[in-house]
Amino acid sequence: TPFANFSRFVDPSGKLNFNGKAILHSDGVDFSNGNSFKINMEELKLLEELGKGQYGTVQKVYHKPTNVTMAMKVI
Structure with missing residues (x-):
């Protein structure tokens, strides 16, 4: 399918993983250095x-x- 390659970036919960450097989820962004940015x-x-x-x-x-x-x- 056209979206099959996205499994490298999107986990089953819908979180986006940017090569382990940042994870984007429904509450904001978590960075690999421990910083996070919450937004609603x-x-x-x-x-x-x-x-x-x-x-x-x-x-x-x-x-x-x-x-x-x-x-x-x-x-």
């Missing part, structure tokens, strides 16, 4: 749609606690 949707303000494609939409969002503007992909 209540902390984000949707600003605008940046793009749309076959595999989702990219939104420009503002993270209120850190005053950081970032892109978020919605699948």
Whole structure:
């Protein structure tokens, strides 16, 4: 199947593993050096749609606690 190769990056629980350097999950990101970054949707303000494609939409969002503007992909 086209998605068979993703098993290297996505475990059965849906966590994304980036070569052991970072794990992205529903609560945030855990880094191999022990640091972590937690985030939830209540902390984000949707600003605008940046793009749309076959595999989702990219939104420009503002993270209120850190005053950081970032892109978020919605699948």
